[in-house]
Amino acid sequence: MFPAIPVFPAAPDAQRWRRPFPGTPDQAAAARRFTTLLLPxxxxxxxxxxxxxxxVVNALRHTGSGRPGGIFTVEIARWGGSVAVAVTDEGAPSEPAVADAGDDAESGRGLRTVSLLATGWGWFGNDRSRTVAALFTPNAVSLCEAA
Structure with missing residues (x-):
């Protein structure tokens, strides 16, 4: 299991949810359902x-989380109208990076897509554990605040 290291700023009104998932391809859908339930x-x-x-797909394809017995953890945080999501995986020797995939490429656009959708993204970690997070700011998500 991964250590409970806070990924997001500690705001007094922050709501946080964290859930581990088995490192199998079907769990990408489970992670999306988990997120959907938290942000109606x-x-x-x-x-x-x-x-x-x-x-999640990057964690499964490029890190130890996609190996037999692997796991990944999804964390969702909401505070002050902002939403942040993070996936912690079992690490890899390479660093996550935005790539320029060719027009005919079937993969390689994941983090470029994230960088275009989110206000910002980043990562920290090493070959044993890594967290990749994306932030959606109040301008984009002010209606995502808890009722």
Whole structure:
């Protein structure tokens, strides 16, 4: 299991949810369902779901999380109208990076898509554990605040 390291700013009104998933391809859909349940009515939910999907798929394809027995953890935070999502995986020797995929490429656009949808994104970690996070700011998600 991964350590409970806070990924997002500690705001007094922050709501946070964290859930581990088995590192199997079918769990990308489970991570999207988890996110959907936490952000009902959010006007940019589709962008957030695509971001979660891209981060999970990258974890499964490029890190130890996709190996037999692997796991990944999804964390969702909401505060002051902002929403942040993060996926913590079992690490890899390479660094996550935005790539320029060719027109005919079937992959390689995930983090470029995330960088275009989110206000910002970043990562920290190493070959044993890594967290990739994306932030959606109040301008984009002010209606995502808790009722």
């Amino acid at each position: 009515g959010c006007p940019v939910l589709d962008d957030i779901l695509l971001t979660v999907d891209e981060l």
